[in-house]
Amino acid sequence: MKDHITQLLLVIVATFLATLVVRPVLTPDQVRAESPEAYPFFVEPGYTTIRKPDGTAQVYGKIMIDMRTGDVWGFPTLVQSPYPVSANAGNTKPPKSEPIYLGQFVLAEAKRWHLGTSTV
Numbered sequence: 651m652k653d654h655i656t657q658l659l660l661v662i663v664a665t666f667l668a669t670l671v672v673r674p675v676l677t678p679d680q681v682r683a684e685s686p687e688a689y690p691f692f693v694e695p696g697y698t699t700i701r702k703p704d705g706t707a708q709v710y711g712k713i714m715i716d717m718r719t720g721d722v723w724g725f726p727t728l729v730q731s732p733y734p735v736s737a738n739a740g741n742t743k744p745p746k747s748e749p750i751y752l753g754q755f756v757l758a759e760a761k762r763w764h765l766g767t768s769t770v
Contacts (some may be wrong), residue, residue: 690717697732700724703748711747720755 670726694713703767711726725747729735 662766667728667744689768691715692717696731697727700726700750700752703752711750715750715755717757720757722754724750 691719692715694715697712699708700711700713709726709728710730711724711728712732714723714725715721716723727734727747728737728745734745735769736743736745
């Protein structure tokens with residue numbers, strides 16, 4: 651009787667293992683070369699002075715460019731640092747940096763000139 655139970659359990663384990671091995675072969679997972687969830691931003695190295703387009707503020711911060719649209723964003727850090735720093739020394743919460751829209755590079759109009767001919 652014990653031998654039959656052991657054999658039954660071995661058959662069940664072997665069946666589950668075979669399922670784990672065969673399933674990826676029969677129905678493989680999708681592979682994506684490009685993920686729509688990714689944020690294709692270029693982050694300017696270091697920090698710089700960010701000036702609001704309306705001239706109401708000038709602060710230190712990071713510049714980021716959305717490579718899909720050419721939109722240029724400034725993220726204030728308030729100090730000469732690559733990350734936001736709280737102006738209130740007693741604050742224990744990490745500060746959040748709200749983006750400032752600075753303008754746009756019209757990437758679609760950028761052309762490459764080679765020997766007098768342009769290509770898009």
